[in-house]
Amino acid sequence: MLFHLIFMSLVCSGLSVESYGRDFITAFPENTVYYNPQESYNTLQITAFYNDTLVEITINYTKVFHDKLRSGQTKIVHFPKYNEQFQFTNFPLFARVNSTQKIVVLWLSQRGSSVQSNVVQPVTNLGKWYSIPFINYNQMMASLYNMSDQLAPDSWRYNSFRLIIINAENSDNLITVQSISPDGPKAFNITLRPHKLYQFQTNGSEIQLDSSGKVAVLLTHPCVETAGCDCNMVLSHVLPRNLWGDTFLVPSVKNLNTAWLQVTNTTEVRLKGVNIKTQQFNSSELIPFPELKSASQLISSTNKVSIRLISPGFVLELIPETMFAACYLVQMNSTEGEVVIIAETAHKNNVSIDGKLLQFTNWKPIPYSNYSSISVSLSGTHVIWHPTSKIGVYMFETMEGGIPYGSPAVILNDDPDRDGCVADSTNYMTNFLQNNIGPGYLWIGLRRSLFTSEWYWLKGNDSKYSVSFTKWANGHPDIPQKALCAAVSKDSNKEFSWKSVSCCSKLRPICYKQGKYFSDITFNTLYDNF
Known part of the structure; x- marks a missing residue:
């Protein structure tokens, strides 16, 4: 085993995606409506790997947070209402996080009963090329509730999803935006200064982004309808095209009675899955997905795609199988959190939460795959890991109205290790x-x-x-x-x-340097406001 690891380190390399880094950039989109009298609750939750990790946060080039964190410490930093991005076109309300050592960042926004969370990807995981589908949410709701999908003319502001593009570079970034609508393709250019952002409405179009440098892309809607007069914010941190995949294990989510799949592709593709016959898809088509009620499902594509799971009040970008990892960080903000763990069936009994083996036995095989999945109730902060193979982990919580929200869990390390969830891998000389x-x-x-x-x-x-x-x-x-x-x-x-x-x-x-493990770290949380 040891020499196998040494030998592979000499001759092999491949795609490695972790959620940790030292440089992050994001923004806080509008939640519900900017004039809502309820105070918004926007936070970044920053967890450090090592002692003496210096963390700085800047908003619009102004330093608003500066502190030193201990190993395993989580700092929750609150941002006031005026930091929400409700303006269109150019605006400087980006949030940038820098650190001297490895950290992970979890994003959370809440106003009233509208809550969303997401993992902020480090700049190293961002890209230059993105494809964003047109999500015909009005048509979906109309089919669900047997009502018209025509909105009143004065509701134009909340008639479609929005796209926020953030320049992740320290230099000017030229971005070409091409929209493909029923009226034909249209294109325009944006030049963003270092770390500035641009927000616009998608207006019923599929979007292609090409930039001269790395950008972060947020697909968001401040107030999608859920039932009757209720609405809440949805948010998806879009994956760049270089992180797309062709095999996905769709997690079974509690309280998600009705669901659709949204496939984004740049070439002609055919999709296969349970009750999905082989057929061609375009990126604006919503595919009914009723089988998710019973268990997680396997979806495969003939070419690289990205896939979102969509339900009233819920949008989740799925991680491809190629982005499965060995260990994850899960941070729950309520006492009713749920994690969905996807593991190889032959090795499912070796999954650990913190330092203990997962004792649950109600694993469900995923049809037509060598994987099984399980749903586990959790609260607080935990690490979930596997000693010998890669797994997929999603974390979900529930709003007051019963609608789930969440995202893929924080990837801590790509490589399995028999001794635990690795904070600092063993180093072979x-x-x-x-x-x-x-x-x-x-x-x-x-x-x-x-x-x-x-x-x-x-x-x-x-x-x-x-x-x-x-x-x-x-x-x-x-x-x-x-x-x-x-x-x-x-x-x-x-x-x-x-x-x-x-x-x-x-x-x-x-010789080798012994690795450090998250199972040896006691997580603790501190709060801060600026």
Whole structure:
């Protein structure tokens, strides 16, 4: 196991998406209506990985927060009502978070019974190319409640979704916006100064964004109708096209009686799923999705797409299977939170919450997949992790009217680790292997049982792991009487192969720095206002 990790670190690389970083940018869109007499409750919840993490928040280039956080500490910073972005076109009300070490940021907005939360992606996860669908919410509500989808002329301000584009660069950013509507394509350019934002209404169009630098994109509506005269805000932090996928595990969400799928694509695609026959889709089509009532579902596409799960008062951008990770942070603001965990069926019993194995047994297999899902009630802050494989985790809470809100959980680490949810991964010193400094061998922590002759990995904390990967040289391993330990060749011409040796041999070891784990961190929360 240990050498397998070392070997993979030498030869492999791939897509890695984590929610932590040192640079974040977001905004607070209008919630309900800007003239609502109720006070808005806008916050950023910042959690630090390490001690002495200095965090700064700026609004419109003005520093409004400056503090030092401890390892595992969450700071909840409140923002006043006037920081909501209700103006259209250019406006400077961005919120930027910077830190000296790793942090994660959770976004929350509330006005009255309208509540939304979302994970703020670090700038490293942002992109230059986005595709945003036209969401015909009025048509959806009309079909649901058998009413007309024509709104009064004076309600134009709340007639469609809005798009907020935030320049994440320290330089001017040229953005081309192309809208595709029934009247034909239209395009216009926006030049945004460093970290400024631009808001406009989508006006029944599919939108393509191309920018010269990284931008954050928020799809939002301040007051979508839910039932009768009730409405609430919805928000989706849009994923850039480089993070799209072709396989999705749609979580089963409580209190979501009626649901649709919204598929965004740039090429012709065919979608497959339960009760979804193979067919072509365009990005403005809403697909009824009644099967979500019973269990989570598998959806696959012939090309890369993004998919949103939509219900009255609810919009959720799904994470593709390629963005599954090994461990997550879950932060609940109420006592009635729910997490949906999706894990490989063969390994579902190895999921842990904090330092304990998940004891629930009511896992539901996801049809036509090798995954199962489970819903767990939680409150407070927790880490959810798997020691050997990647999982998907969503976190949901419920508004006063019973409508859920939430988002994918905070991705802490992409790589599984048998010892816990990793805050700081084990660091292997492998430069001497890559530099090919000559012949010789090094200890790799592989030993053989004197009684059974079975090989096992031994770590510094006396943990013993079974062997699932080997790279023996020809003629090895030798008989137990001659060799109870193993070493790796420093010669790349020998492909870093192993040989069995006497444990009394004088060799240098491959060294590693022990990782730090969130299971050893006590989360605590402090509040602040500016």
